[in-house]
Amino acid sequence: MIKLLNPELYEEDDRNAVRLIGAACPTCSGVFFPMQTYGCERCGADLRPRRFAAAGTVTAQARVHLHRAANPPTPFTVVALELDDGPVIRALLTSDSPPCQIGDRLVGELVDITEPDSEPRRDLRFTRAVAQ
Amino acid sequence: MTVVLNDLRPVYVVGIGLHRYQFASDTPYVALGLTAVRAALEDARLDWPAVESAYVGRALLPMAAGRAILRHLGTTGLPIAHMENASASGSTAFRHACFEVATGLCDVALALGVDKPGAAPAGRAESLSGIRNLADFAISPATHYALLADRYAHRHGVATDDFALVAVKNHRNGAKNPFAQHQKVRSLEEILGGKKIAGSFTSLQCTPVGEGAAAVIIASEAAVKRLGLDTRRAVRVSASAARSQRVYEPNVPYDAFLTAETTAMALQQARLAPKDLDIVELHDAFSVEEVEYVEAMGLCGEGKALSRLKEGAFDIGGACAVNPSGGLIAMGHPIGPTGVGQVAEIVRQLRGxxxxxxHAGARRGLAHMVGVGAVCYVHILET
Known part of the structure; x- marks a missing residue:
């Protein structure tokens, strides 16, 4: 089994569904991603972990042509999406995803990635959902 | 009860000086800084020992750069404070220099911005916070603003290529500014045909990386009289406002929201309305920012910036000259100097x-900077 690149950010459940590891504030009811233990950005209270489905709606997208680092190789697409569970996150589109635009539905999937001098890992990417 | 700058004794900018913003060179940062400070002293017709306190804004240089610069003017023992606040470092230095004079702690203060890329490891402290995220490694500032551009175009039904019109105007202004990093008029075709960066942005719609320095000298009314400075060339600072980012509801354009909040505070302090502004120097590191910020400031209605831009409302000679210096896109954005350089441009404009x-008849100007989207500083100057 190939290990996850960022197991503190996402996980795969028994039915292979990807879930994001976010946070909820018991004091102000805010929901956030990712989970962190420093304190709620809105009110300062201690946060509790909450799992979010890796599915949401595109609120912005940008195709990147020039990037200082070698990883990820250009071109690639960054999306902002509002998760069905509330938080707005930014993520990468899979390299084989159809182009997306604002309002499109996206779902998360774990893809194999290989970086130089490191063992293969799986990382979270999003792809445009196919209408059922 | 709290007070604002306008409640304290009046403060004036009495001297301005710059080292041209330029691509990274062999020029030591000490030479950059000294050029700007000496020019500001000469502009004010002031001797260095009259300066009682110094604030140095920098984000890329290592610690204590100010002392290494200012000692070559003659060591007077003045206090030196270094300010790091990302892109707003120079604006922060200016604000605190103004407050030191306004509160009477000193009569004459210097705000210096100086920076040089590559002098120290650069980066955002947030990347070392211990909180990982999904795609931070792939999101540069250009990509962040490309996402905002996509949202703006969708929200208002405009063509993303129209954002390049901001760059056409600002390169035209920069071509007339001897301190600008880019001093060449660019056509819309040249700008749109440039190297693609992210989203709709091409390279000439993005601020260049560079080095430079800017200095302003701030004095009390008493010092202007005591030192025999030219009162006709002294420009009053009538407002200083600063805010930082909060948690906003999903999909609120928070960069613009922060600018709206901070600008409204500054205008209230100065008892002015947006229509009273003749000059605005704002943070246009990427073309879409000018579009979003002129709306957030109230210079035009929401979704109207591009049509007003096409009408010439933000040209020199228009309703309000926005970024007559060339802005960050053409004048450049060496980080530490940028906010101080904005003040220098406004003072130059208000003096005529x-x-x-x-910009004919300019009497009131506003300087605006954001720092990594998380802090916002606004100053208003008046003759």
């Missing part, structure tokens, strides 16, 4: 000394 880029 801006030469070929003079």
């Amino acid at each position: 000394e801006a030469g070929p880029r003079q």
